[in-house]
Structure formats: structure tokens, C-alpha cells
Amino acid sequence: MLLAVATAFAIPGWSSSLDTLDHPLRSKLTAVLAALREEGFTPTLSNTWRSPAIQDVLARVGSATEASGGQSCHNHLDSDGQPASRAADIWNRPLDLRLMLGVESRLLQELAFLRALGRHAHAEGLRWGGDWHGHASAWTPHGLGWDPAHVELGRCAAG
Secondary structure (H helix, E strand, C coil): CHHHHHHHCCCCCECCCHHHECHHHHHHHHHHHHHHHHCCCCCEEEECCECHHHHHHHHHCCCCCCCCCCCCHHHCECCCCCECECEEEEECCCCCHHHHCCCHHHHHHHHHHHHHHHHHHHHCCCEEHHHCCCCCCCCHHHCCCCCCCEEECCCCCCC
């Protein structure tokens, strides 16, 4: 639920902007977003960079993340201390409460997009959260890993 609130309101320490992405990810993600648009989707960034403090809140609320503050690709900073996320969360349209709550009809609306996101992320050499099957989620019955809207450059930590 915190994700939906943070996405809907300007919360300090939370960004959905391409400008807060690490340059290599921005380049690859731009290609992924273009490919998704060509397929008729409307890819929407719900989160790029988030502060370690926000990351800690997400880790405490449960299934939102397994990484604490400073351990997520979303928390990465460049050498000047500016946001340079190495991860992004992308949905076919803005994140909404029905999706956050796992309402089956809303999950079904997102499946084709998430599978296409995974295909295009892989084509760009990105890691895709739909491959992560470490624990059950609302996506498990649909053959997806627990974080299918997430893409990242690879294993990384804030620096």
C-alpha cells in the first residue's frame, strides 16, 4: 500500500523519473519502454530511485522488498551523491490499489504486459523480477516470480 501512496503523492526520497536512473540503465530502459509502446502498451514508471530510509520502511512492511536501506539497486547514488538508481518498477498503467491488493481481475489485466516487460528486459541484458521465485506472491499462480514489474542492471548495492 505504501507503494501506491508514494506513487500518487510527491514523497521526499521517492522518484519515478528517468532522470534518477544510472546512465547505463536509462539507456537500456529507454529501449525497453519503446519496444513496449510499439506493442501497444503504456509503460508507466512507478519507482526508479528511493532513499535508504524509504527502503527500510518498505522492508518492514513485508512483501514489498527483501532489501533493507542501502542494499537495493533502487538506492544507488552516483559519485556526487546524486540519485542514480540501477533499478526501476514499471507497470502497464499507473499503479493502483486494486493491483497492490492483488485483486485477481486487475492482476489478469497486467499479465501480458509483465511477460512482455520480461522479454524486452532480457533482450537488453537486464535482470527481471518475474524470474525470482524465492517465495509465493499473487503472481505465483500465473507463473511469474514475486516482483514482475521490477527490472535492474544486475546485483548492486548503493554506493
